[in-house]
Amino acid sequence: MDTVQTIIPGLTLSPAGQATIDPPLHQPLFDLALALEAPTGLPVDIQHVVAALVMARQKGDIDKDLRLTGNDAILVTQLAPYVQSLFDQHGGILGEDE
Numbered sequence: 277m278d279t280v281q282t283i284i285p286g287l288t289l290s291p292a293g294q295a296t297i298d299p300p301l302h303q304p305l306f307d308l309a310l311a312l313e314a315p316t317g318l319p320v321d322i323q324h325v326v327a328a329l330v331m332a333r334q335k336g337d338i339d340k341d342l343r344l345t346g347n348d349a350i351l352v353t354q355l356a357p358y359v360q361s362l363f364d365q366h367g368g369i370l371g372e373d374e
Contacts, residue, residue: 283333284342287326295326307346308355315356318363328358 281289286298297305305322312320312328332338337354344351 282340283330284338284340284344286344287329289330295330297326301344304344304346308344308348308352311346311349311352312356312359315352316359316363318359320359324359324362325355327362328355331358331361 278291280291280296283289283295286301288296290296302322305325308325309320309322312318312325318324329338332354333340338351342351
């Protein structure tokens, strides 16, 4: 991957793995983080949601044209296993600043 990859509209991933989030996505990402806490039983934050979206997109489980909303129950169900995987593999710690 040598170009910026669009994960969903407003969320891109650089070749170095740096995610860029457009400001209109901040609230839906926050809402999804809260929504994912109940089914996973984990302290989910925006970074976890972004990582889960990247993983789900790379596996083909979500469409690149997905319009993100914070109250999408189907998306919460799709992302929950990815969030669980992040906690299982990394203890929920993402990035260098945590």
